[in-house]
Every structure is written in C-alpha cells, then in structure tokens.
Amino acid sequence: MTARRVPVVATIVVALAVAAMIGLGIWQLQRKTQKETLLARYAAALTNPAPVSFPPAGDGAAVLYRIARFDCRVQPGLWDSVAGRNAQGEPGYVHIAHCANGAGPDALVQVGWSRDPHPPVWQGGAVTGRIAPFHRLTRLVAVPPQAGLAASAAPDPSTIPNNHLAYAVQWFLFAGVALVIYALALRRPRRSPAA
Incomplete structure (x- = not known):
C-alpha cells in the first residue's frame, strides 16, 4: 500500500x-x-472635576468625558438636530449649535433635547458641560441644558462596544x-x- x-x-x-x-x-x-x-481612562475622566479647555486641541481623544466651559457665539443658521435621547432615555432630537471659534473650525455645543426636530432660538452664552465624541469630532454636551430644552442623555463611555x-x-x-x-x-x- x-x-x-x-x-x-x-x-x-x-x-x-x-x-x-x-x-x-x-x-x-x-x-x-x-x-x-x-x-478605564474614560471612566476616570467622568470622576475628574477639573475642567479642561474646549474645543480641545487635536482630535480631542485625550479629554473625552471631561468637564469643560465654553462661551458659545452661535453661528447664525448653523445647527445640527440629530436623533438622540433625553436624560430619561426617551427618543427625540438633540440640538447642536455651531459656535464661532477663532482658533479653528466651529466648536459644537449640544444645548439640549426636545421632541421637536427644529433647532431652538438661542443666541449663545457661557456653557458648562461634558466633552463627548461626535463622529470624528467632539461636542460639549451642556449641563444644565440651554435654550429652554430638556437635558440630553449624559455622555456614557460604557455604551462603547x-x-x-x-x-x-x-x-x-x-x-x-x-x-x-x-x-x-x-x-x-x-x-x-x-x-
């Protein structure tokens, strides 16, 4: 064989x-x-009370989920209203203002949540919030919300798969x-x- x-x-x-x-x-x-x-780094950022500058330099990955303050000067007519949830988890729309940023591209500030897809009337002002990812950019999620809107769901790194x-x-x-x-x-x- x-x-x-x-x-x-x-x-x-x-x-x-x-x-x-x-x-x-x-x-x-x-x-x-x-x-x-x-x-683990993002979870630690949630407990760090020290504010950082916004908008961040570079891609912003180093300061995601940190607290920041920013004086938003809204660019007229430049808003993003995208599907999102409020603090209670209800679906609706989050409204993101494009704010003038002399140092570079517009800074994005998520001013709050509503069931209405149309952006609110808001001229801008000082905002405190938490830095969160937004596609390849960053946004500042206002806490408390602005323009009479309800609170958006808090940025949560545990939702990252x-x-x-x-x-x-x-x-x-x-x-x-x-x-x-x-x-x-x-x-x-x-x-x-x-x-």
Missing part, C-alpha cells in the same frame, strides 16, 4: 490562511486590551474549522481514473 502524497500547494495555502486567521485573533485580543485601557474577545474567538474557530475541513479532505479516498 503506497502512502498518500500530501498536495504541497494546497497545504501551503491552507497553512497561510490558518496563520492569517490566528494572527487576526491575536490582534483582536490586543485590541481588547487597548479598548479596556481606553474605557468592546466586542474584540468575541471577534478573537471567531477567528480562532475559523482557523480550527479550516484545519478540520482540510484534514477531512486529505483523508477522503481519491477516485480512481476511469478505465
């Missing part, structure tokens, strides 16, 4: 695919650790399944060529 030859090219392809999947799983575990560190462990497990499972399927394929008897 002759030993079966292992297909070299197929084995190399499967080995590279399995190595890539294991590498992606390890990378997700590293991302999990990084995300846990980031969330940390599902990297689940992704890592998926990649490791994919690698295991690929190995099992390939082993089964190698054990399958070959068909004899037709006479």
Whole structure:
C-alpha cells in the first residue's frame, strides 16, 4: 500500500490562511486590551472635576468625558438636530449649535433635547458641560441644558462596544474549522481514473 502524497500547494495555502486567521485573533485580543485601557481612562475622566479647555486641541481623544466651559457665539443658521435621547432615555432630537471659534473650525455645543426636530432660538452664552465624541469630532454636551430644552442623555463611555474577545474567538474557530475541513479532505479516498 503506497502512502498518500500530501498536495504541497494546497497545504501551503491552507497553512497561510490558518496563520492569517490566528494572527487576526491575536490582534483582536490586543485590541481588547487597548479598548479596556481606553474605557478605564474614560471612566476616570467622568470622576475628574477639573475642567479642561474646549474645543480641545487635536482630535480631542485625550479629554473625552471631561468637564469643560465654553462661551458659545452661535453661528447664525448653523445647527445640527440629530436623533438622540433625553436624560430619561426617551427618543427625540438633540440640538447642536455651531459656535464661532477663532482658533479653528466651529466648536459644537449640544444645548439640549426636545421632541421637536427644529433647532431652538438661542443666541449663545457661557456653557458648562461634558466633552463627548461626535463622529470624528467632539461636542460639549451642556449641563444644565440651554435654550429652554430638556437635558440630553449624559455622555456614557460604557455604551462603547468592546466586542474584540468575541471577534478573537471567531477567528480562532475559523482557523480550527479550516484545519478540520482540510484534514477531512486529505483523508477522503481519491477516485480512481476511469478505465
């Protein structure tokens, strides 16, 4: 009985695919650790009473969830009214004013929440609040709310997903399944060529 030859090219392809999947799983575990560190920093920022400047320099990641004060000079007609929740968790709209910022692009101040999608009438003024992410920018969520609006839901870093462990497990499972399927394929008897 002759030993079966292992297909070299197929084995190399499967080995590279399995190595890539294991590498992606390890990378997700590293991302999990990084995300846990980031969330711990954000949680600490919630308890830090010292105010920081707003708008922040750079992307603002270093001061997210910190308290800040800002004198908003509303840019006429420049408002964002987006879906959001109030402090009780009810759906509606949060209203974000574009405030003049001599040092750069407009500063965004979320003045409050309402059921009305139309922005409030507000000329601006001194605002205290907490810095929160807004797409790739930052916004200052006013506490207390301004312009007669209700309080917006407080910025909460615990809502940031940390599902990297689940992704890592998926990649490791994919690698295991690929190995099992390939082993089964190698054990399958070959068909004899037709006479």
